[in-house]
Every structure is written in C-alpha cells, then in structure tokens.
Amino acid sequence: MIKTFDKIGKILREFRKFYINKKLNNSFFSNNEIKKFFPSIKKIIQRISINNSWFHMEDLLLSIDQWGKTLTRKNLEYWIDKQFYKINNNKNKEKNVLVIMPGNIPLAGFHDFLCVIISGYKIIIKLSQKDNLLFPFLCKIMKHINPMLKDKIKFTENFFKEKYDYVIATGNNNTARYFEYYFREKPLLLRNNRTSIAILQGDEKQEDLIFLNKDILTYSGRGCRNIGKIFIPYKYNISHILDKSYLYKYITRNKKYMDNYKYYLSIYNMNKKICIKNNDFLIFKEDKNYFSPISVVYYEYYKNLDKLRKNIIKNKKHLQCIVAKNFLEEEICFGEAQLPKLEDYADGINTIQFLSRKIK
Known part of the structure; x- marks a missing residue:
C-alpha cells in the first residue's frame, strides 16, 4: 500500500503544478492514462468551490498540496515503521471499519482513511454532504493504480444498513452523544469539538x-x-x-x-x-x-x-x-498548526492502535 499512497502523493503534488502552470510535466509520468485525471480534478475543485462557499479555491489547493507533500515514501515508511507491530500482528484483517467523516475542511477524513487501508481493513465511508466530491474521485484514482482496492473501499449514504466491526466517527458535541449511544456495542473511536x-x-x-x-x-x-x-x-x-x-x-x-x-x-x-x-x-x-x-x-x-x-x-x-515557543513539550511552531504529520493523530488518539484492538 505504500507504493499506492506514494503515487497518490506524486499525483497531488503534480496537480498543483498543473493548476498553476496550466500544463503537465510530460517527464513526470510514464503512464499517459494517469495524466487524464488532472483536468477532472480541476473541474471537481472548481465545482466544490461553487457548491460550498466555505471551501474557497485557496484552501482546496492548500489541502491537496499538503497531502501531496505528506504522502511520500519516506514519510509513509517512517510512520508505518513506528506502527509495525500493531499493523502486522492484527488478526482482524477481514473486518469492516465504518468511518463517518467530517466536512468542516477539505479532505478532513483522509487520515482516518489512510489508517484503515494501511492496517489492511475494508472501509465503509459515510461522507459529509459538505465534502463529498473530491474524496470519491481520489479513491477512483487509487483503485485505478491498485485494483486490489476495489473490494476494500465502499461509500454509503445510509450506514444503518451496513455491517461493520469498528467505528470511527467525528461530529460536534451533540452528534457525539448520539454516536456514543448508537454505537455503544461496537469499538468506537469518537471525536468531538476541540x-x-x-x-x-x-x-x-x-x-x-x-x-x-x-x-x-x-x-x-x-x-x-x-x-x-x-x-x-x-x-x-x-x-x-x-x-x-x-x-x-x-x-x-x-x-x-x-x-x-x-x-x-x-x-x-x-x-x-x-x-x-x-x-x-x-x-x-x-x-x-x-x-x-x-x-x-x-x-x-x-x-x-x-x-x-x-x-x-x-x-x-x-x-x-x-x-508556542519554549512553552510545552507538545507545542507546535507558528505557521504549522494546519500542517500535521502522519503521526499527529486527531485528539491524540492513535488510530492504528485503536484498530489493532481485538474483537470477537
């Protein structure tokens, strides 16, 4: 899977160049079929910026560029190396993970998606209506790169009808209470307002x-x-x-x-x-x-x-x-709050460790 996400990172980085320069770097990809995705991504982000006025173009491009810089072989190998025991000793590989994604910022649920797929699980994705265009298209590209993912990724509009073993859900404090009650019999990683x-x-x-x-x-x-x-x-x-x-x-x-x-x-x-x-x-x-x-x-x-x-x-x-500067050990430098590393888990909860939890 490292090769797949490394390739997606390259595509996202190159798309930024394509969007700015209005042309493709022909030497970058030997596979001409992959190049055809770039105009489609451009149309999608333009459509998103029209449909959701919270997602203006600068922020969409920033999110794409940031994930492009994050998804490199070096970063992925370093991150996975730290999770090696949890990933490779997991006996629940055929389990399904339901991920209810937020829609406050572009691609907000990508890290949860990455953790589930890297851990070898199948994923059922419930997208937010506010961010439901770019993510499915990136999954389409990933399936094109790695056909093995076709049976691993599923999108749903109604998670009540789905069968799943783990749940990762993000919402505000009100929806968090609902999720906590509804998923009380499942291993649940629940995130709310911070x-x-x-x-x-x-x-x-x-x-x-x-x-x-x-x-x-x-x-x-x-x-x-x-x-x-x-x-x-x-x-x-x-x-x-x-x-x-x-x-x-x-x-x-x-x-x-x-x-x-x-x-x-x-x-x-x-x-x-x-x-x-x-x-x-x-x-x-x-x-x-x-x-x-x-x-x-x-x-x-x-x-x-x-x-x-x-x-x-x-x-x-x-x-x-x-x-801050020289205040606490966990501090972040000025300008880097929205530049998380792969090991920077939301709410400080290690998602891969959660997914390594044994269930019946």
Missing part, C-alpha cells in the same frame, strides 16, 4: 505573528487545528497580531465567513462593555472561554507563565494544538 490555542511571550518575531495569522485564518478558521484563542502577556498590544493579518485578506471573498464577521461585529458593538479589536475581516475579543466563533479569536492576558502552563495542562482535553 480547538487550538497560541501562547505569546512578547519576544516573537514579525514572521511569527504573520504565521500566527495563517494558523488562525486557514480554512476560514473552521478546523480544530485553527487557533481560536491566544494567551498574551499583561499589557501586550493585540494590534501587533491584527496588523499582520492582511496577507490573508483573500478570506473576504468567502461570503459565509464575512456574514459571520458582520454578525459578531454588530453584536459586540452593541454592547459597549465588550472589549474588542478588529479590522475588515477579523475580530479579537477579550474572553476567558476557549471556543470562539468563526471570524473571532479570543484573547486573555496572563501575568505568570508557570500558572498559565498549569492551567493549560488542566484544560488539554479541549485542545488539539498548542502553538
């Missing part, structure tokens, strides 16, 4: 603040890896961050995002006691909560870094990423 935070210590470079805005605004701020809250030193000027956001002003072309921005700006302006800073497309609001709405980033002042560290460790169950 957010990400950043900690500034006042000595960040201009580049760090630019990258911080990337972590905030990529995918319209809809991913669990997007920064929704920032902790800043006492008396820090939040405008230092806001002033660096204009490189990502393309987000103003997203009507739904801007509707959120206008709504919350009007609500906050009506309440004169609420402390906010804003520009034309982003709001910073002083708030102790962790989960902020789209177009809004909460910020909170701190005086003692050690007390802050203890508080964040206490609330880690709500956090996907912590962006």
Whole structure:
C-alpha cells in the first residue's frame, strides 16, 4: 500500500503544478492514462468551490498540496515503521471499519482513511454532504493504480444498513452523544469539538505573528487545528497580531465567513462593555472561554507563565494544538498548526492502535 499512497502523493503534488502552470510535466509520468485525471480534478475543485462557499479555491489547493507533500515514501515508511507491530500482528484483517467523516475542511477524513487501508481493513465511508466530491474521485484514482482496492473501499449514504466491526466517527458535541449511544456495542473511536490555542511571550518575531495569522485564518478558521484563542502577556498590544493579518485578506471573498464577521461585529458593538479589536475581516475579543466563533479569536492576558502552563495542562482535553515557543513539550511552531504529520493523530488518539484492538 505504500507504493499506492506514494503515487497518490506524486499525483497531488503534480496537480498543483498543473493548476498553476496550466500544463503537465510530460517527464513526470510514464503512464499517459494517469495524466487524464488532472483536468477532472480541476473541474471537481472548481465545482466544490461553487457548491460550498466555505471551501474557497485557496484552501482546496492548500489541502491537496499538503497531502501531496505528506504522502511520500519516506514519510509513509517512517510512520508505518513506528506502527509495525500493531499493523502486522492484527488478526482482524477481514473486518469492516465504518468511518463517518467530517466536512468542516477539505479532505478532513483522509487520515482516518489512510489508517484503515494501511492496517489492511475494508472501509465503509459515510461522507459529509459538505465534502463529498473530491474524496470519491481520489479513491477512483487509487483503485485505478491498485485494483486490489476495489473490494476494500465502499461509500454509503445510509450506514444503518451496513455491517461493520469498528467505528470511527467525528461530529460536534451533540452528534457525539448520539454516536456514543448508537454505537455503544461496537469499538468506537469518537471525536468531538476541540480547538487550538497560541501562547505569546512578547519576544516573537514579525514572521511569527504573520504565521500566527495563517494558523488562525486557514480554512476560514473552521478546523480544530485553527487557533481560536491566544494567551498574551499583561499589557501586550493585540494590534501587533491584527496588523499582520492582511496577507490573508483573500478570506473576504468567502461570503459565509464575512456574514459571520458582520454578525459578531454588530453584536459586540452593541454592547459597549465588550472589549474588542478588529479590522475588515477579523475580530479579537477579550474572553476567558476557549471556543470562539468563526471570524473571532479570543484573547486573555496572563501575568505568570508557570500558572498559565498549569492551567493549560488542566484544560488539554479541549485542545488539539498548542502553538508556542519554549512553552510545552507538545507545542507546535507558528505557521504549522494546519500542517500535521502522519503521526499527529486527531485528539491524540492513535488510530492504528485503536484498530489493532481485538474483537470477537
């Protein structure tokens, strides 16, 4: 399977070049049949950007490019090497895994798909209606590359009628309660709402603040890896961050995002006691909560870094990423929140370890 996913990675990387340069690198593929997929991928992402205004073209291309860079033989072999025992000692290879995929950002469920297929299972995929075009086409390409996958991958509209042995489901807190009850008799890997935070210590470079805005605004701020809250030193000027956001002003072309921005700006302006800073497309609001709405980033002042560290460790169950410098061992560098590695499992739960669980 490594060869299959390595080939998909090459296709995704080359598609980016094709989209930008409007032509194919004829020396890249010896197989002319594979080249015919590129115009179709282009049409699909154009259709997606029209049908789902949350998925504007920049984010679709970013997701494709990121997966292209991730799916290399080197990365796959390194990742699988760490999971070798779990994968090769699994006796449930003929089992079916139902994966209920999210639709908040493009290809959000690809990592779960990768884990299931690499582990040797068959997969039943329930797509989100918000992200149901690109994934099936990539599976079509994979089946073309590796015909053995034809019997391994199935899409369903109604998982109630399917037979499965494991379940991986992602949803909000309300759907999570429903999934937890409905799948109570099956091994269930359940993910619900999480957010990400950043900690500034006042000595960040201009580049760090630019990258911080990337972590905030990529995918319209809809991913669990997007920064929704920032902790800043006492008396820090939040405008230092806001002033660096204009490189990502393309987000103003997203009507739904801007509707959120206008709504919350009007609500906050009506309440004169609420402390906010804003520009034309982003709001910073002083708030102790962790989960902020789209177009809004909460910020909170701190005086003692050690007390802050203890508080964040206490609330880690709500956090996907912590962006900082020399703050915690698990921290991520500025600008890399939406660039996860294969070993960066959602919610910190090793999906392959979950799938190696023995069932009757």
